Amino acid sequence: MEIYLVGGAVRDTLMGLRVKDHDWVVVGATPQDLLDQGFVSVGRDFPVFLHPKTHEEYALARTERNTAPGYHGFAVHASPGVTLEEDLARRDLTINSIAVHVDSTRARAEFDAEPLALAAHWHASGALVDPYGGIQDIADKALRHVTPAFRDDPVRILRLARFAARFTEFHVAPETQTLMREMVQTDEVDHLVAERVWQELARGLMEALPSRMFTVLRDCGALVRLLPEVDCLWGVPQSVEHHPEVDTGAHLMLVLDMAARLNASLPVRFACLTHDLGKGTTPADVLPRHIGHEQRSVRLLKTLCERLRVPVECKELAEVVAREHGNIHRSADLNAGAIVRLLERCDAFRKPARFADILLACECDARGRLGLHDAPYPQAPRLALALQLALSVATNTIATAAQAAGASGPKIGEWIHKARVAAVTAGL
Structure with a gap:
């Protein structure tokens, strides 16, 4: 039985990056061999075990064969006869197909050493x-598929695009680019299940330069299949006075990268991705043009979220941003009454933390423009102050006074609204 450290832990160490998780492959063993040593079986679809002390995952070397379209159509074979090279061949990219032979008796702390020193050792x-040239591809900064079996799992297109967003200096190897285009042209990406698309999309949005994920997906033709509402934004004129962009799609990428620069959360980044959907038109779009792009954005967003099963937190924040970002941008010209109504529409009194995320998404939109990357966004602190002023109103006291004056139901809400307007007027 031989044990190897594999995958991302090896890749990141060779690149001088700190490693968070370790994955191990065991060659020449049976499931019973590991169980006899105290490992705990956790694999449902293939043999994976948890180490009795470190609780890290150890997988038996295996091969995979595609048996049907989509992510679920795989036949897995694991046996003591599967070699390390065969196991590495099933992986997606050469940079993820490097292994390190280790002595299972050595201390776990050894692998937490300084990355470059460990790599030199x-x-x-x-x-x-x-066996597949991953070390050279790290040096050449190339994202390259290991074997033609890459096409057996179309989610690998999304994974590669995500790695492009993480390793921003890496390029897609020409032969891999060609293979991905072929996978799109033969409709293989159409078999992806919603959960896997969202999972990789969410991870890509959280990388260092999320725009690169969408650039890679557009270049191979996958974006129009997976996110047609986003893909159609390229070529749509987008301009702000004195600060024109090439088009709405180009603007969208600047907004996403600004969100990454400001360390925004996933819900904020998703809202940045979808805030302008209504400006484009997909072939299947049947929404009337006269309803305005904010309303169109919300309707298209709901369709997209339902299709990809987007989490509620992301969906709800994105809907508010799509509907209200224009009003938030113009809020410097609003009086106190209009500001309080804006806060009410954003549900800011019940969810002040979410309102802070809404303001951050709007700031990303405003600064995600040519020449405005370092520009201030005074609307955010002004509206944040307005919210604090409105929240300072003692609503219980106002409600009691309203009831004493004979008000009830919606009339009490009007009293509270007026008191909030007065507080914002005085404070601003």
């Missing part, structure tokens, strides 16, 4: 196993 000791 691996090179010097000959512990690295690299």
Whole structure:
């Protein structure tokens, strides 16, 4: 039985990056061999075990064969006869197909050493196993598929695009670009299940330069299949006085990268991605043009969220941003009454933390423009102050006074609204 450290832990160490998780492959063993050593079986579709002390995952070397379209159509074969090279061949990219032979008796802390020192030790000791050229591709900064079996799992297109957003200096190898285009042209991406698309999309949005994910997906033709509401925004004129962009799609990418620069959460980044959907038109779009792009954005957003099963937190924040971002941008010209109504529409009194996220998404939209990356966004602190002023109103006291004056039902709400307007007027 031989044990190897594989995948992202090896890749990141060789790149001088800190490793969060370790994945291990066991060659020449049976499930019973690991159970006899105290490992706990957790794999449902293939043999994966938890180490009795570290609780890290150890998988038996295996091969995979595509048996049907989509992510679920795989036949898995694991046996003591599966070699390390065969196991590495089933992986997506060469940079993820490097292994390190380890002695199972060595201390776990050894693998927490400084990355470059550990990588130098691996090179010097000959512990690295690299049958598919991953080390050279790290040096060349290339994202390259391991074998033609890459096409067996269309989710790998999304994974590659996500890696492009993480490793921003890497390029897609020409032969891999060609293969991905072929996968799109033969409708293989159409078999992706919604959960996997959302999972990879969410991860890509949280990377260092999320725009690169969408650039890669557009270049191979996958974006129009997966997110047609977003893809159609390229070529749609987008301009702000004195600050024109090439088009709405280009603006969208600037907004996403601004969200990453400001360390925004996933709901904020998703809202940035979808705030302008109504400006485009997909072939299947039957929405009337006269309803305005904010309303169109909300309707298209709901369709997209239902299709991809987007989490409620992301969906609800994105809907408010799509509907109200224009009003928030113009809020410097609003009087106190209009500001309080805006806060009410955003449900800011019940969800002040979410309102802060709404303001951050709007700031990303405003600064995600050519020449405005470092511009101030005074609307955010002004509206945040207005919310605090309105929240300072003692609503219970106002309600009691209203009831004493004979008011009830909606009339009490009017009293509270007026008191909030007065507080904002005085404070601003």
